[in-house]
Amino acid sequence: MNKNILIETKGLEKIYKEDGDIETRALQGIDLIIHEGEFVAIVGPSGSGKSTLMQLLGFLDRPTSGTYFFQGEDVSLLSDEELAHIRNKKVGFVFQAFNLLPRQSVLENVKLPLIYAGIKEPERTQRALELIDLVGLSDRASYQAQKLSGGQKQRVAIARALINKPRVIFADEPTGSLDSKSGEVVLHFLQDLHKQGNTIILVTHESYVAESAQRILHIKDGLLAHDEEVKNRRIIEHDGFKK
């Protein structure tokens, strides 16, 4: 396995200030290293700061203090526009609420990041169709996203996350809105992507979900409480998405 450091943080803090003086210290100094090709789960109870950590690692927000190196580069020095480009090209997101554009077709949804990447047609459609095929939704490509089932929606989201060949995929409670069978399909797919060499960072509060990863980072009260290697990793068998 590749041993290059992908993500390294030192003393990462995030303090939210609400209406005047009340401060919420969501993260109180996180030091961690994630290598390329790892499958890491970030777990913790709600309010622990695990989502905040993912948002910082995913360039959706900036830390209050501390440093964040991504591929050896100090991210705090980047402009908003450069962060947008990193989110576009190096990161793929899968959210609990799917976050698809409901009235647009599956194809349009998967293509969306390519538009912001400045990729032209017909390459856009071609790449999007390949990934839609990969997640087994070829026959649904022209459907409106809102007409799909939860599991199908999340597979569209996975296709969208992969479209720019990202360095890391962030999955924020990807099974949280799904029934257990659809959830298992999604986890299987993340494991599959990992096997192909992708770096996956999975945020969850459920231990059985976290056990599908190689390594678990336990976050508690804004601190990294425990960094655990998964001994009995749960390998999810599934005969692919094609139905």
Added chain:
Amino acid sequence: MLTDVFKIAWQGVVTHTSRAVLTVLGVVIGVTSVMTVISAGESAQAYVVAEISSFGPTNIFVLPGKQPKGPSGAAGTLSNDSLKERDVESLKQKTNVPKVKAVIPYVFGYETLVVDEEKYNAMVIGSSELIQKNFDLSVSSGRFLLGSDITDHTQVVVIGDTIREKLFGLSDPVGQKIKIGNSKLTIVGVLAKKGQSSFFDANKSVIAPYPVIQQNILGIKYFQRLIVEAQTAEDVSGTIADITTTLRINHNITDPAKDDFFIRTQGDLVNQISTITTILTVLLLCVAAISLIVGGVGIMNIMLVSVTERTKEIGLRKALGATNKNILRQFLYEALILTGGGGLIGVGLGTALVWGMTWAAQSFAGINLPYVFSLRGLVVGLGVSVTIGLVFGIFPARSAAKKNPVESLYSD
């Protein structure tokens, strides 16, 4: 990339069709009124100019009194008595005015016409036989005034078609008597039906020899107008100079500032009318502008609501790599599509409205109001609506662009 963002904005508009329609309603109404005002103004102007031009480019109008400062001053010229029979005779002389073709005296007033017990208020015109050709009048029955009627002070009159209808119904008025003021005149002819002109309405007028009108009806010895016809349009300016010289000699005037008459040509009238219609158009445009501003505020309102409503979409787009600029453009383009579309609809509606107005004027009122498609209206209407889109769209678009992706993504 720009066209892609435009496409995204377009989708944003069409996926919310009913909201888009409501949003642009204000702009549509505003631009419709702008287009209507400008277009109707231009139609009216074209109509009036055409009417004035129909008097012929060789006509020179001599009016008594001082040159009035504005349109309201014109009334003062009606009771000024500086233009007399002697002036008519002098102007007819080729030695005084070499290029004169005709001099037509003109007096008028409003009088009650009486036939049996029927009464009708009409414009009573005193002139000579020459007015027939100059005003392009024809008779539907009987005859027009003759030169001998003028010299002999014959007590005859020709009446307009509306007067014939009101006072005589189906019977033939030729040969019958009509009472005007205290005089009884014999009707010798009926004018053929004619569209309203800006100068006078032939259908609601009677024309008699000017000496009869002056002495028996109005009791005056002067003229309210002299129409001097030059031989050709090129002769007009020279003829104006000759008229001025002749009348100054007749009136013993040496200082031009003390002139007791002034001269108007068709060109002057056209300019005057254009000024008046332009002022009216500008005034109406100011009113229309208010509705456009209201429309713009409406757009801003809905756009702000839409930005709030679509916070999650904005967050998602940012998470997927949209820059602030991309988001700003998306919402600005949406505003522009809305206002530009509203502007186009408004221009179309305004055009249809004015077309309908001119059609109705032509078919029902017999006014030959020409339809003019106003290019100026199109440019102003579209320009203003797009400007409104920019001005009122930029604020909501900026608030969308500034949204923090995390707060947007995880908002409900």
